[in-house]
Amino acid sequence: MMSHSRTRRLLALLAALAATLSLAAGCGGREAQTGQEAKQINIGYIAWDEDIAVTYLYKELLERRGYTVNATELEAGPIYAGLAQGNPDLFLDGWLPSTHEDYWKQYGPQLEDLGVWYDQATLNIAVPNYMTDVNSIADLKGKGAELGGTVTGIDPGAGLSRTTKEALPAYGLQGEFTLQTSSTTAMLAALQKATDERKPIVVTLWHPHWAYARYPIKDLQDPLGAMGAAEQIHAIGRKGFSQDFPEVTDMVKKFRLTDQQLASLENEINSAAKGQEQAAAKKWADANPDVIRSFAG
Template sequence: MLLFSIVLIAVMAGCSNGGGNKSVKLAYVAWDSEIASTNVVKEVLESKLGYQVEMLQVDAGPMWAGIADGSADGMVAAWLPSTHASYLQKYQSKVEDLGANLEGTKIGLTVPAYMNISSIDDLNKPDVAKSLQNQIIGIEPGAGIMMASEKALNDYALKGYTLLESSSAAMAQEMQKAYDAKKPIVVTGWTPHWMFAKMDLKYLADPKGVYGGDEQIHTIVRKGLEEDEAAAYQFLDQFRWTAADMQSVMSAIQDGKTPEDAAKDWVNSNPDKVNEWIKGIKSE
């Protein structure tokens, strides 16, 4: 009887907190913006809704493919309508778009404000090209901004230029190093990003519209998530925040906090916003 009671208590405890059965897999790309947002989403799912969350760091293509084939449950990192347009076109029948979680994002070629150029066309000037060693510092291959930058090389006839593949972290480090030394540099940049808070930067004008206009970051989930994990689905559907919110988490990480601690601190400091995200969700 004692053994039965212990087992019964354990089972009931397991039911009350999900018993490890309430789990969600979140895919993301290791961009500073998506590290911030995905960790905040993870913190809310775990601390407020009792989920166990697995974070899957991948490149942009596998991130979309993972949602489409069900190996991941969702992501809060879809840059639309332009940056990830090709991925949405490929997978839209296999995923569910829950809409924008952040408005007013932007991508483009980015330089320090002290550089005396204002347009992508200016990169064709011989003295500018020489000062930049005919290099544009990029991020991970397969990222939407990299595909747009390849198109920019062609559309603006940037002959002799090389788009260097790296990572978002390496790109930002190169920008910081060049900025500190007041040297010329051009990178694939986007906002929100901590670089724009730490340094005086500007986008090069894009008269051909290669990089599109203002964008949004969307939440994308796998088909069937609503039926399988109603609480997680409802939270992801209600998740909305601002560029300033994201910027504060990114800056905390850049200043030395771990992504987990930065997310936890932000969630604890913004109860009203978090309560809106989980409003109406039935406890399971």
């Protein structure tokens, strides 16, 4: 998910221009040859771990059914603008009601909401499982010295960073803890080092994320709701998608992943070498036949 701040309206207004440039290379303008009869589909995806994971899972499953699948990575704005123009056909990572709110307000009437496949997209403060006396954000009070007074975060401009800065005072932690921002990569490296050495650490994280499958960590309870409510991840099609792709629509509408299933899929793909994402998706699908049967027959 989100190493970026929440989408701003200006970005949404500029998306159409960006789409004109980006989509000219392969995404933008309805392509008559796509559809179930032609067995061809264009999927747009953003560079967020869960979208990469599910896009390559769908690519693998649809190619097994004889489809030609063109998967193209773009920013969110150009994808929404492209969907409104008719290309790509499908986007599997629509964060609503908040993160992609501006895009949905602008383009939603021209799109098809194909349903929610994940409903626990949350922002979190997390610690290792072995910190057994810390189970709520409130439990951090009085532990600043033990933890170096630091909450290890991601980019300073991320929405998660802003939310965490607002949450610390809600729990009376503003004088005891400081959010240390850097990057997602740096945060994950610090988390791995701490858990390898079984040392205490507090980090900012979000669901869905593969770190929950790789490291022994837990989210801290947030009884005050200071980190915000859960969002939903929607599959979104261009106008006419369900009519042109009835078989894929049936798959998408049945598609559901639990937090554990999605984390394990992300972890499988994140652990693969660059360019081997689909091979990793195939490996995960073969190891989870019951999950695949639940939506893909």
